Amino acid sequence: MNRAVVIGGGLHGLSTALHLARTPGWAVTLLERRHVGRHSSGVNAGGVRRLGRDLAEIALSAVANEMWHAMPALVGDDCGFQATGQVKVAETEDDLRRMAQREAQVRALGWTHEELVDRAELRRLLPAISPHVLGGLVTRDDGAADPMRTVMAFRRAAEAAGVAIREGVAVTGLAATAAGTIRIGTDHGPFEAERVANCAGAWARDLAALVGEDIPCGVKASMMIVTERMPRFCEPTVGGSSRPLSFKQTATGTVVIGGGHQGRNDPAAETSTVLFDSLAHAARIASELFPIMRGARIMRSWAGIEARTPDQIPVMGESRTLPGLFHSFGFSGHGFQLSPAAGAAIAELMARGATNLPVAPFSQDRFRSAA
Template sequence: MKQALIIGGGLHGLSTALHLARRGGWRVRVLERRHVGRHSSGVNAGGVRRLGRDLREVGLSVIAAEMWDNLPRIVGDDGGFRPFGQIKLAESDADIAKLEARQAATHARGWTHEEMIDRDEVLRLLPAVSGHVRGAMIVRGDGSANPMRTVMAFRRAAQEAGVEIIEGIAVNGIGTTGSGTLVVETDRGPMQADRVANCAGAWASGLAAGIGEHIPTNAKASMMIVTERLPFFCLPTVGSAARALSFKQSEVGTVVIGGGHQGANDIATETSSQNLMNLAKAARIAAEIFPIVAGARIIRSWTGIEARTPDEVPVIGESGVMPGLFHSFGYSGHGFQLCPAAGAAVAELMAQGSTNMPVAELSPARFQQKAAA
């Protein structure tokens, strides 16, 4: 039986482990320094969207959307997925033009999931939205899900497939034996494997650097706000074409507000903190677009650490320095929806060295090519 080690117990590590174990013939172990879902996987906004993605990752996102629709069959739970649509609002003529150009670009490539809607349709879907909104783009089958419920569903499914999850184990580096077997150095001693997946989130580029592979990322600490319960007024997840906004109302009436507003982080200590001025900015944008929340009390806020690449799309593919090592990180604040498909792609790469899934443009080689140029 072949041996595989997955570094990182977030959603991408768990998804990779699950899909690899289900292929058969593999002993799969997940190594997690804290506990599964500790960082970005468990504290993100829960957006399940194809809407507005970088064109390089749309193909993977379309596959992931089909998997979200079938998540109970894949992991035995729907993760709290609510497919009520994702909407990107246009607040000006310039926003309308921007969204129309975007729709033309995706339609030219054969993707028709993004749809322009006029002001009347926006008001039908979002009767509480501000009157200044001019129109929007929508993907009707997108939505949101519960991040930690999704993490736990992938964990259970992985364990049922035979994956061993080891928590509280720190990975210090990756190397090879004289015969080419991969060795993961941990605080419990070395562990050998035929294949290794680096799914270590904000810490993954450091592991790559340890073998001489430069994959640039920086850490980000996006913040979230939750309001008190309000009367129900919003089913879709809402963003803006021109402003940083992620807005959704939960099934219990609370409103979750984000949009990538940043706090501070320290990856050395694995801690992050909130920036009150940026939190206030997030709340102000939300209130300007949905006046109903202007007087709502904020009952909770948080932040978490995640990795962002310079081009803000993930790194998925085999190491250019160490054969048998595969990277899956740098999802830059929008990896939640991709996790079922990305895990399947990485597992296929690990098992057979190639995949038909559309991840070639996400390869770590793109950074080496830029460095050479």
């Protein structure tokens, strides 16, 4: 039986562990320094979108989309996923022109999921939208899911597949052994495995540095707002074009507002802090796009720490200095939707050394080329 260790108990670590444990001949242990879903995986906006993806991510996102639509078969739970659509709104003629160019660019690559819609169709989709909005870009079968419910569903499925989840275990070292395995030093004693996955999110760069790899990656602390319950007025998840916004109304009527507004983060302390001036800006954008939101009370807010690469797309693939170590991090605020497919890809790379899933654009070698 081959042994594998996955470092990081976020959604990408859980997905990788699940897929590998379902591969015959593998015994999988997952190590998490705190507890499963502690950071961005459990507190993000839950967006399940292909809309607006970096062109390099579209193919993997398309695979992930199929997996989301079949989520009960994968983890025994639909994870609260609802395919109510995603809409990016255009407030100006310049916004519309950029959207038309984007639609043409995506279609030139053979993808047809992004659709430019006019003012009338946008108002059919979003009756409460402000009159000044001119149109939008739509992906009709995208949607949103419940982040923590998703984390817990992947945890249950992983454990059912035989994954041993060890919480409260911090990794302190990685090194090759004379036997060709990898020794994983921790504050609870050593582990040894033929394959290791670095899915440590905002702390993954530090793990890569343990084996002498300097992979450019910073951190971010995206903030979220939840309002009081409101009458039903919005089904799709909404994003802005020229102004940062992520906006959705939950099944209970509350409204979740984000859009990449950043708080203060401290990776060393594993904490993030909400900046209320920036939150006020997010709330103002929401109320200008949806006048019904004016005067809505904010019930709570938070921020979660996550990894961000210079080009905003992830690092996926085998280490260049320690064979058998595989990286999967740097999803830069939009890894939730990708997680089922990304985990499958890393598991295949670990088990077979190759995958047919479209992860070639995410090699760390692109940073060497840029240098």
